[in-house]
Amino acid sequence: MATSETLSANASVPSRSEPDRSDVRSLTSLRRGLWLFVLAAAAGAVAMTLANDGLEGLETPYGLRFLIGLAFAGSGLYAWARRPENRLGPLMTAVGCIYLLAQILSQAHASTLFTAGIWISDAWVVVFVAFLLAFPDGRINARFDLVVIGMFALMAFPLELAWLLFWTTGGSPENALAVWPNPALADNVDSAQRALVMFASVVLAITLARRWLLASPPLRRALVPILVGSVGILLSSVLLGLDKFQIEFPTARWAVLVAYIAIPLVVLGGILRSRLARSTVGDLFVELRADPSPTELREALARTLRDPSLSLAYWLPQFRSWSDLDGRPVELPAEGGDRAATMIDRKGELVAALVHDPALVGEPELLDAVSAAAGIAIENGRLHVELRARLEELRGSRSRIIEAGQKERQRLERNLHDGAQQRLIALSLELSLLEQELGPHADAGLRLAQARREIATSLGELREVARGIHPAVVSGHGLAVALEQLTARAPVPVRLTVAIEERLPEQVEVAAYYLVSESLANVTKHSGASSVSVGVSRANDQAVIEVMDDGVGGADTERGTGLRGLADRVEALGGRLRVWSPNGGGTRVRAEIPCAS
Amino acid sequence: MRVVIAEDSVLLREGLTQLLEKNGLEVAGSCEDADDLLLKVRSYSPDVAIVDVRLPPTHNDEGLRAALEIRARHPDVGVLVLSQYVEVGLAMRLLADSAEGAGYLLKDRISDVEEFVSAVRRVADGGSAIDPTIVSTLLSRQRDDDPLAALTPREHEVLELMAEGRSNQGIADKLVLSVRAVEKYVSSIFGKLGLPSSGGDSRRVLAVLLYLRS
Numbered sequence: 101m102a103t104s105e106t107l108s109a110n111a112s113v114p115s116r117s118e119p120d121r122s123d124v125r126s127l128t129s130l131r132r133g134l135w136l137f138v139l140a141a142a143a144g145a146v147a148m149t150l151a152n153d154g155l156e157g158l159e160t161p162y163g164l165r166f167l168i169g170l171a172f173a174g175s176g177l178y179a180w181a182r183r184p185e186n187r188l189g190p191l192m193t194a195v196g197c198i199y200l201l202a203q204i205l206s207q208a209h210a211s212t213l214f215t216a217g218i219w220i221s222d223a224w225v226v227v228f229v230a231f232l233l234a235f236p237d238g239r240i241n242a243r244f245d246l247v248v249i250g251m252f253a254l255m256a257f258p259l260e261l262a263w264l265l266f267w268t269t270g271g272s273p274e275n276a277l278a279v280w281p282n283p284a285l286a287d288n289v290d291s292a293q294r295a296l297v298m299f300a301s302v303v304l305a306i307t308l309a310r311r312w313l314l315a316s317p318p319l320r321r322a323l324v325p326i327l328v329g330s331v332g333i334l335l336s337s338v339l340l341g342l343d344k345f346q347i348e349f350p351t352a353r354w355a356v357l358v359a360y361i362a363i364p365l366v367v368l369g370g371i372l373r374s375r376l377a378r379s380t381v382g383d384l385f386v387e388l389r390a391d392p393s394p395t396e397l398r399e400a401l402a403r404t405l406r407d408p409s410l411s412l413a414y415w416l417p418q419f420r421s422w423s424d425l426d427g428r429p430v431e432l433p434a435e436g437g438d439r440a441a442t443m444i445d446r447k448g449e450l451v452a453a454l455v456h457d458p459a460l461v462g463e464p465e466l467l468d469a470v471s472a473a474a475g476i477a478i479e480n481g482r483l484h485v486e487l488r489a490r491l492e493e494l495r496g497s498r499s500r501i502i503e504a505g506q507k508e509r510q511r512l513e514r515n516l517h518d519g520a521q522q523r524l525i526a527l528s529l530e531l532s533l534l535e536q537e538l539g540p541h542a543d544a545g546l547r548l549a550q551a552r553r554e555i556a557t558s559l560g561e562l563r564e565v566a567r568g569i570h571p572a573v574v575s576g577h578g579l580a581v582a583l584e585q586l587t588a589r590a591p592v593p594v595r596l597t598v599a600i601e602e603r604l605p606e607q608v609e610v611a612a613y614y615l616v617s618e619s620l621a622n623v624t625k626h627s628g629a630s631s632v633s634v635g636v637s638r639a640n641d642q643a644v645i646e647v648m649d650d651g652v653g654g655a656d657t658e659r660g661t662g663l664r665g666l667a668d669r670v671e672a673l674g675g676r677l678r679v680w681s682p683n684g685g686g687t688r689v690r691a692e693i694p695c696a697s
Numbered sequence: 698m699r700v701v702i703a704e705d706s707v708l709l710r711e712g713l714t715q716l717l718e719k720n721g722l723e724v725a726g727s728c729e730d731a732d733d734l735l736l737k738v739r740s741y742s743p744d745v746a747i748v749d750v751r752l753p754p755t756h757n758d759e760g761l762r763a764a765l766e767i768r769a770r771h772p773d774v775g776v777l778v779l780s781q782y783v784e785v786g787l788a789m790r791l792l793a794d795s796a797e798g799a800g801y802l803l804k805d806r807i808s809d810v811e812e813f814v815s816a817v818r819r820v821a822d823g824g825s826a827i828d829p830t831i832v833s834t835l836l837s838r839q840r841d842d843d844p845l846a847a848l849t850p851r852e853h854e855v856l857e858l859m860a861e862g863r864s865n866q867g868i869a870d871k872l873v874l875s876v877r878a879v880e881k882y883v884s885s886i887f888g889k890l891g892l893p894s895s896g897g898d899s900r901r902v903l904a905v906l907l908y909l910r911s
Binding site for chain 2: 514517518521522523525526528529530531532533535536552555556559560563566567572573575576577580581582583584585588589590591592593594631
């Protein structure tokens, strides 16, 4: 996502190309000079119009044309000063200055000046087209855009020169370039120019309209100037064509005038609005002083940037991934999609990204100011999120380890069940069939019976081993069935209440089974309790398992592996194990394990 | 007497078939999974189905579910569930509301041929066969105030055999007593435990088990 809009919160970041101070100074004085020129030229244009046509001259679109130059040059100079890195400012300034210069020169009496004025009279259009195509980031991205600009340039420079070689005013001031005065030839060149402009205008309008249609809705608002511009150009080229046949539309001329004046003013309005928004950055500072949580920080940023959908993504270098506020991995939006991302660095290191409405790309100062203001808070937020991500990872790996262990135990139990146990039973059956054949009183029969008893004992022992490895009843028939046997065999009276009808996730059931089994063992071994209650219920997508006895209490979770191991198992499932065991006050073990179904 | 068997271990399936046929029972069919079992029960209408509680594909509760389905759909077919673990909870699920024609035995029991064959016959005849381990687990359960303490050792023995599903004759044979004596013990037990002495052998099995479980 490294675009030209990539920002840094800190102005001293070396990656950012910072203009030389002397360059900045000379640019400032250049702009001052241009301001003087623009104002003088505008005043000159008004003066000349007054001198030539009197006050009525100012009431026609022709007389007011200097306003186009003034609007472009003024807005351009302002934009240039505000966003020196964006070429739109200089482009607009050039449009205005060339426009005004041509206006002044073409009214000059000296024939060289007059001729120069005529020659550059259409040059502003070329720059204007470049401006439209470069909107809003100030860069020409498509090769085809250069072709479009080239068509206008062809009309404005070589063809205009060719025309000037044949064209004669027939009076004063004379065309200084009229080498072979030939009105017919001049007229032909003129027709070619107009045809070319009309063709190029249509191509331009299609290009811009397509760009506008492809833009996301919020971006479309920002692209209004190019829409107005393409309408203006199209309209003027049509007027130019009709003018050839002496057809005039005064209203349309007014419309073109208004459109051309409106474009720079809309751009100016956008810049002023984002200046206004920057003043709310002050409020952001105040909010951030209260050390906001990551959620509050996001909300504060969303308010300041006027983008409720804004989200923050933190860069976690050790995971090499982006993370949301909860430490879960996220992807940044792709370039040119309906979301845009702005990077935030601190001390030269990537910290976070704001994922926002692409329209905000047009307000780089605001994004810059917000990123700078929120820098420390964002860095704190990232540490927070990093911690969460580590915990999440740890929990994940712990639960994977336990799950793998459980799978392995399950497999072992299955092997025992399907292998040794079945074979022993079959063997025992075989012996007893033999016994039957030998008859009731044979000596060998008695020995066979003895062997069968041995096998029965082995089977009993194997059964206990298998049960210790994995409680197959839990997987097969659920917690309620398994707990019934467990509590029935306990050496103290146990009251069992299972308030869950449905099956829980196997991991949760097995953990609950071990919890009850271990707790009952502890009760027998240490507590001296005379009764125990075991409860399993469900509350808010959590399985709650509780074992309470009336024994001596004083159980220690840290000593011995029993309770600690249970806590590990429960925590690995994202749950929590708590033990209350006051001396002489019985012991209460309570586990809450999430089991969203 | 016709039997069908569902057991996924070939060794045991063959062994069981051999055992039953040697002892005068007809094995109408044997299979290794629950679907096949249900099909065989439908087509052969056996007197009893012997079902391993762990059947393919998952070896979880397919066997028990098949057993419950046979109990629900074919009440005249006895169901004897075999398992390598005996669980009070499982026994209670299988019996649910009747112990008639139901049995639940540890798989090891098949090697005690005489006892096993008699259990199969009992279940086929509509009686019950509950594994002694289950009964002893329930009997030895710790209680706050234990009414079983009031029973004499002999009454204790009779209660245990009664809960396994044996008839008075069966109990008398086992303890070498007269049927008359057994009847006296039974009514004394019911009196001490405050149970209504009602109905046949299977009914009292369920009544006793439910009593012991509560």
